[in-house]
């Protein structure tokens with residue numbers, strides 16, 4: 673977002689917050705029932721604005737970039753690689769409420785492998801945006817399939833949605849599970865069973 677000359681700044685070295693953004697947050701505070709003029713809330717609009725830039729940093733993070741350094745060398749290893757229980761946070765596009773959970777990302781290498789941290793980086797690049805869980809799951813799987821070209825990819829995500837716990841239906845402890853299987857994990861039942869067994873072990 674471009675900063676304008678009216679930008680309000682709080683604290684040195686911090687990103688300026690455009691006046692229309694902080695005004696919008698003051699309006700939201702009023703709408704929520706509080707007074708943005710009271711002392712404890714004076715700097716809140718700028719903090720909230722910066723917090724949202726941070727929650728949504730995925731818009732400035734190219735997921736494909738993280739898969740641009742891939743390796744031929746697999747040391748004779750030709751079995752499933754699984755990164756399990758990767759914690760992540762996202763926000764739902766309906767209420768901008770937190771989605772908190774963990775992801776499991778597996779692939780069966782084709783000609784290439786990738787540094788394992790890169791799989792988590794791909795996840796965060798998509799998660800740090802306004803999302804629905806189904807799309808997040810597909811985007812991560814599709815990106816790995818397209819850029820790493822493995823024989824198969826499996827992405828399973830388990831998460832709780834703040835819009836279901838803190839508001840609305842107010843039902844805590846509900847976990848939404850989604851999965852996206854591509855390549856051999858989609859086409860071959862034995863491979864799918866194997867990867868699901870590894871994920872649940």
Ligand SMILES: Nc1nc2c(ncn2[C@@H]2O[C@H](COP(=O)(O)OP(=O)(O)OP(=O)(O)O)[C@@H](O)[C@H]2O)c(=O)[nH]1
Pocket residue numbers: 764765766803804805806833835836839840841
């Ligand atoms: N499928 C899916 N639904 C989601 C996700 N995040 C939030 N939702 C749902 O999006 C729906 C939005 O429904 P609406 O009826 O438009 O909004 P609402 O009146 O606030 O709905 P309630 O949450 O039931 O109060 C709700 O059912 C949410 O639970 C997600 O990642 N995937």
Ligand SMILES: [Zn+2]
Pocket residue numbers: 764765766767768769833834835836
């Ligand atoms: Zn929601």
